[in-house]
Amino acid sequence: MPNGSLNRWLFHKPKKVLDWDGRRRVLADVPKGLNYLHHGWDQVVVYRDIKSRNVLLDQDMRGRLGDFGLAKLYTHGEVPNTTRVVGTFGYLAPEVTTLAAPTEASDVYSFGIVVLEVACGRRPIESWAEREEDTVLVDWVRGKYFEGRLSEAGDERIIGECEAEEMEAVLKFSLTCRHPNPLHRPTMRDVVAILVGEEATAAT
Template identity: 80%
Template sequence: MILNKGLKEFMAEISSMGRLQHKNLVQMRGWCRKGNELMLVYDYMPNGSLNRWIFDKPKKLIDWEGRRRILADVAEGLNYLHHGWDQVVVHRDIKSSNVLLDSDMRGRLGDFGLAKLYMHGEVPNTTRVVGTFGYLAPEVATLASPTAASDVYSFGIVVLEVACGRRPLQTAVEREEEEVLIDWVRQKYIEGRLLEAADERIKGQYEMEEMEAVLKLGLACCHPDPLRRPTMREVVAILIGDNVSVAPKDLLSGLTPAT
């Protein structure tokens, strides 16, 4: 059977991504095809996805130190995709359910089914919106132009999920309407009450300066202007330190909340 051009290109990209090697990526072992169905084969992650440990396992919550470590793990994996390989890999579907936890509860970024490869310096060109609502950067939702910066936005949403213990979209009980996490946290920041956004279930496990810095980092990653978001290199530099509160002041002070 002669495969159509789109399928050929997809399979070529998947084959290329099979060469990605990093301790914070779920290793893709191969793929198989049956009819029109393509299935990707990854290493098994025994502790499942991060979102389950934040939202679905109230008796087995990950503590703050574990959460911060997982965020740093994912940041390093994403930094490799953006800056550490011979091509830029734009993941396009970063979300907490695509962060898998290994036997040591270390975070690994998985599910490359929507990823696209670009040469460094190349301007992505696509007309198809893909990803998950609540994690999509504004420019992707309107212009269908995924870039490394739009991945950074999605990572910022994950940062806020982990720090706040809230889903990207959830119903506000008192108003019976859907509340958007990024808008809720940004409003707390504008009002000078940012620490009120922290997950109450882990209160007392963190230094206030550290939590505030992580929340600001999440907001910076979700800046409406993609040119003002940090790169994943900058994010890694913040999260892998012994104390995240010593984050580069120029990055955090550059955060301009939306009004």
């Protein structure tokens, strides 16, 4: 893809910062692709490695999924059966690390982490200068939520482009995608309906 991967535009000190409108478009593009994988075919494709590095940007800066090396194919209604944990640390749903059972819901969890990356401009796990230990982004955002300062978690580079209420709504949505119980997470159809609009789900 001519514009490389999403993580390059978030973390590699790009000459031009990806603005909020561009980030929102990417957050709408990715679940449309995942919705097709989960619901739009006669079999289910669980992607298993959703992360900003695997979101590629085309000439129009639209998001596309790349690297299907860990994807798993299932029949609708089939119970996933695998014996080893695969994926990238920091993006894995809790049930994947304990049961090695990836599902559509575990893809939703990983997408919730990507939402955090896009909104906060921070990696899932990183060393921050003001802290001695590594900081887990999920825990940091959750702390802001309980302090009533959730909008402060937004990327400082796009301050003024996004209203505080919208940033809070996006971050709260990421919390829903990352619910510890996979049964309480939205489906990818629900995600598309929220981020794109109801019309986009009509064809799937």
